[in-house]
Amino acid sequence: MIAVIDRDRSLKDKAEVVRFVEGRGLSVQVSETATESLLAVIGEAPSDLFGALEALPAVLEVRRDSPPYTLVSRAHRPEDSRVRVRDVWAGGKEVVVIAGPCAVEDRTTLLSAAHAVAAGGASMLRGGAFKPRTSPYSFQGLGREGLELLAEAREATGLPVVTEVVAPEDVDLVAEFADMLQIGSRNMQNFRLLSAVGEQPLPVLLKRGMMATIEELLLAAEYVMAAGNPRVVLCERGIRTFERATRNTLDICAVPLLKEKSHLPVIVDPSHAAGRRELVPALGRAAVAAGADGLIVEVHPEPERALSDGRQSLTPGGFERLMGELDVVAQAIGRRLTPAGVSR
Amino acid sequence: MIAVIDRDRSLKDKAEVVRFVEGRGLSVQVSETATESLLAVIGEAPSDLFGALEALPAVLEVRRDSPPYTLVSRAHRPEDSRVRVRDVWAGGKEVVVIAGPCAVEDRTTLLSAAHAVAAGGASMLRGGAFKPRTSPYSFQGLGREGLELLAEAREATGLPVVTEVVAPEDVDLVAEFADMLQIGSRNMQNFRLLSAVGEQPLPVLLKRGMMATIEELLLAAEYVMAAGNPRVVLCERGIRTFERATRNTLDICAVPLLKEKSHLPVIVDPSHAAGRRELVPALGRAAVAAGADGLIVEVHPEPERALSDGRQSLTPGGFERLMGELDVVAQAIGRRLTPAGVSR
């Protein structure tokens, strides 16, 4: 439920509406457009609140058909959010490209990958130190050592680092080294973890679960924001369908749909969707053309030797070619790639 | 199974290989690359054929891992096919846009739609005279009268006409008026119908079934080609998944995958995938960026009055804006939209 107030109303009038709602035991989030102040009632409102709010003199209108995710919704905040990761911005006119290996494997490989993606024009570095793996016997990541290597790679290249956190008890450790915390697909509905990353200040990259609906993704983002952290970037990475010719089915329509329903930046992971590097460039171009605010791409100096996801990782050369293609598509729709060393 | 022969071999040598295969009761299809003649054995080959072919002096190599769809496969025909519809070509450097109403409803509406899409730059006109509808009580199309109106719209605008045929016994009737026959999603595995359109000369627009895998789509195309008609254009139009926020889930990765596996042109239907006109432009741009050879888009002069699919039909103004967007994306990747009145 959103109460609309004329933006020119006095602060006192607005505060009165806030106090009224809070007096009912609910909380309120305020955002501003050019002409209106929007007071969103957080959570499930009692049925009589609608009429009571409408009766307040300062309230122009009450919108009851607002979606179940208040804080992430565009109804609540009409203009696009931008999320800063160190000196890189996600959202806005520029298209951000995050690249790097699936997992941090060893110092040499990671630094080689980091230099390669920096040279290719990436704005941020990705790499997993904690890997959620389907089998208990698969490589589970280097843990703290991996995080230290990521920090070293950041020093070496200047690229901010995004890496996955898989459990609430790891959040502090990962936050010590990372610039952005990734919530992976399998944890999109690990609600305790969502709250944990919501209670710390670093920005969050939230990947859609492979069988989660758009609405469930937005409600997962709401968990993070409701816990206090507004710095969320959504990521479409392919859903599970009957089609097995690709690893997942990239739901390209999620891009315009998420941007319609939410003010949060939306990026796309073409690597996990495709599952094969040959298909990644077409998906990357499509994502930018559809209006995505960025990409997250797997790149490995020697994909055939990767401990995981080698089949879908681009070579450094392939990444450089992709960046060239993305650049012209971005310009065609009036955007541009985040320039290396400029927005930073 | 494909037998590779040096292209410079004599016709006599090649004919000998053909006769050898045909002598085994199988048939053969020959295609040529710059350096090789490829003899594809059609259908399921007996297990001993591989060795027997390899032993023939003219045969350089026998490829056994060719896919189950021989005629449509790129293994058999490495270069892209182009399909001519009257004076418009699908495939090749230009991106073809087919547009028009879901169904032919009446003369005025159809002519209005046809003039609008022609003015907007469409290369072809779409419109259904026979409508496959989930309920027996829904509008089933105007039938022959609809076909006559389509022919009139072609006269009025110069645009070639594509329209759906739903049963083998209608093929002759529809072929009398149409320039291209559409096989709809629900009929993608109506094998008798596939053979019927394969036995006549007009080009065929084959839409992927909403439940069909990429391989099943290619095998459906193989039915048409095996019956004698090589003029097939494939169409991705969204698959059915757990996600219901959109009408279907556009499998954008089908575009590069189909073009990798097959030489046939591939177009995309963003309207049926999205189910809402607001989402159509993003999907259209994504399809072109992913490498599609064209689009088929629903446009209606008054969408809110349409008898079917009004919610997903663009207005004439919306279509014109979309064409502008498609044009710049096509140019960004080194292609261009089929220019009005030029390729025609």
Add this chain to the structure above:
Amino acid sequence: MIAVIDRDRSLKDKAEVVRFVEGRGLSVQVSETATESLLAVIGEAPSDLFGALEALPAVLEVRRDSPPYTLVSRAHRPEDSRVRVRDVWAGGKEVVVIAGPCAVEDRTTLLSAAHAVAAGGASMLRGGAFKPRTSPYSFQGLGREGLELLAEAREATGLPVVTEVVAPEDVDLVAEFADMLQIGSRNMQNFRLLSAVGEQPLPVLLKRGMMATIEELLLAAEYVMAAGNPRVVLCERGIRTFERATRNTLDICAVPLLKEKSHLPVIVDPSHAAGRRELVPALGRAAVAAGADGLIVEVHPEPERALSDGRQSLTPGGFERLMGELDVVAQAIGRRLTPAGVSR
């Protein structure tokens, strides 16, 4: 829309309501319960009809929330339908078992299979003479010769025959030999074919499409009934999902759901769902326990030599064991298998 009239009202009063609706250009179907006459308005009613009907003195009540499939709905016909196939009844207290090979392959194999399933206690014989196959190069069935062999197997065993028809132009031919016409999964939305089997008198076995919703299945049945044939049996045979450990995912909940929404008999095909004979008995038992009115099962004298679906076909011995298991489950829920030579 369904108008309810007191059953004791005079025929004249009832006829007046019928005439009123028909006078509006709509048609009507009447069914009777113990206390009510139900007049279903077929098709999409104009918005003002509700009030007009309510105003008629004979009308007790008008139900507007009836589903889009009038004739097949339980709202229209509260008691279970029974469908007779020669001297076997589907629906009612007895559980009917249809068995036989996937395809008619040759005389010896078919007669062997027919005698085996008759000995095992099957009530009907299945076997395909026209096979819809994904690849144009796979065995497509023996056609008319296969139908003749089925008729011979019926003579030899006394079992009525159900076989698939794949195109409207084949209906007359198949009807000449078969006792029940099967519409296969891939043709569930071949609306022309649905109408064609609706215009002839033999009972129809309608299989759910592998990606069709329950509502779409019921609307497909409505096509048959709207064309004049009320003798329809529905068949759940597994849907396509992300899980590939089985050929399809048997939607066991379709059984109680279809019986809740429709009066038509519902049978289950465990063979196509499982894809492996080892899993067929558990699915067969589950179907009977869930309330299915019968099963259709693939049985082959030598499954490893079958031209299609051998992997999922039971041996004669396996079928006999299954029948024993089904019998006790049926009795546990107050039903019994159709006894051999009794209901016939």
Add this chain to the structure above:
Amino acid sequence: MIAVIDRDRSLKDKAEVVRFVEGRGLSVQVSETATESLLAVIGEAPSDLFGALEALPAVLEVRRDSPPYTLVSRAHRPEDSRVRVRDVWAGGKEVVVIAGPCAVEDRTTLLSAAHAVAAGGASMLRGGAFKPRTSPYSFQGLGREGLELLAEAREATGLPVVTEVVAPEDVDLVAEFADMLQIGSRNMQNFRLLSAVGEQPLPVLLKRGMMATIEELLLAAEYVMAAGNPRVVLCERGIRTFERATRNTLDICAVPLLKEKSHLPVIVDPSHAAGRRELVPALGRAAVAAGADGLIVEVHPEPERALSDGRQSLTPGGFERLMGELDVVAQAIGRRLTPAGVSR
């Protein structure tokens, strides 16, 4: 990889094989059949291990095609496992029924539900104190207070208690009150949580993720067993598909398939699959007929007042009727329901 040794071989010979594998840095799990000792190599074995093991004199045979989940596989342990929960056994001849409300709401309601399901013949009590909810604003459970109420209900009825744990840091707390720890669908791939419940001694009820394949479920169980806890019960609860007429699609074929591939007990949750109480009995009967070792069913004294899942909860009367139906189906296939107060 599994090395087979004659069971009559000396302990010294067997120990030698174990030491050989452990000397390679791998671990080993031994199980016994009537005639063989099976030494399973845990995790991914190096490629040369196969030959090295085959060369050992005590080794009869090495099976390399064993599945990726060693400990849970039937290849490793041919006979059925039984899992004891206090004095109730899951697995074996008896069919166990777990029942209770979705969530612990308050003392009165819980005790009322517990007495009702005990009277109806349930063997165990279910109820959630920690509820994973899609929206941050939905009721999240009573936490510790809910656990205390569950313990009180156990005292009052004698029924062992199963309740969900949603985060590793809660395991100790929940284990203090519960008799069995439930891992919910959304946490099936919360690998840290799986390991945590694997490191404590209480039995674990592992629900299949709504998007998880059979193999992924078995690998999730392998996480628990690999961490040291062999007491795992698997639960099929419906998967997410395109069909929305039911809340989920119960994959009934998972029952025979899981029992073929694994020695662990398999139970079924018909409530979450159906989503409507009217459909629960048919699914429950089907599950028992398919060979499930038990059911977990939602029952609420006043479903229409439930804070969650009321629509799918049985009334006490409905539960009692269901138990009567399950009893006869179980007996039909040679099993019986766990008798109240007997196996306890």
